Amino acid sequence: MQKYLKAFYPIVFAACLILSSAGCQIAPLMGTPVVSEGLKDGVYEGEYRKGINKAVVKVIIADGRIAEVELVKHTASCIGKKANEIIPQRIVEQQSTQVDAISGATNSSRVIMNAVQKAIEKAYK
Numbered sequence: 001m002q003k004y005l006k007a008f009y010p011i012v013f014a015a016c017l018i019l020s021s022a023g024c025q026i027a028p029l030m031g032t033p034v035v036s037e038g039l040k041d042g043v044y045e046g047e048y049r050k051g052i053n054k055a056v057v058k059v060i061i062a063d064g065r066i067a068e069v070e071l072v073k074h075t076a077s078c079i080g081k082k083a084n085e086i087i088p089q090r091i092v093e094q095q096s097t098q099v100d101a102i103s104g105a106t107n108s109s110r111v112i113m114n115a116v117q118k119a120i121e122k123a124y125k
Contacts, residue, residue, distance in 0.1 A: 025051055027110040031097025031117040036064035039123050045072075046119025053080060053108050055115040057088075061123050066092050069116055080108030087112045 027050035039061055047056045056073040059066060069088035074081065083105045090099035097117040101109035 026107050027051075027053070027114055029098055029110060030114045033094075033096040033098070034066055034120060039064045039120075040125075042123065044119040044122045046115040046117065046122070048111050048114035048118055050107060050111050050114075052076070053111040055108075055112045057112065057115045057119055059116055059119040059123070061120070066095055066116075066120070068092065071112065074108070074112065076105070076108040076111075080105045083108040083112055088116070091116055 027048070041061050041063065044059050044061065045057065046059065048054070052075065054073070054075040055071065058070040058072055060068040060070075069091050071084055071088055074084055076083070083102045086102055087099065087109050091097055091113065097113045097120065099113065101113075
């Protein structure tokens with residue numbers, strides 16, 4: 001029995017390494033500064049997922065600008081939750097979906113930025 005357990009441990013260890021590295025990939029940045037021309041006022045929803053992080057947002061466009069970003073849902077670790085208030089605020093202030101990420105919550109920050117970008121893309125259609 002111990003012989004089998006000794007052979008089993010390396011397999012479990014390797015599987016854990018593979019699974020943990022798959023969830024740690026950082027989301028690519030999709031966003032850019034917002035161009036007012038062609039942007040239609042309204043409320044738009046966006047969603048983006050990378051690894052264990054997922055964000056659902058509502059973006060209010062008024063007068064060709066991002067007026068408000070509401071984080072409807074954000075699945076993240078407790079560290080990733082640090083991005084919940086700061087990233088939407090930065091997006092509105094800078095009128096861009098490419099803002100500085102929160103240290104330690106890079107993937108969560110980028111997932112929120114990309115969800116907002118997806119919503120804004122709908123406002124151009």
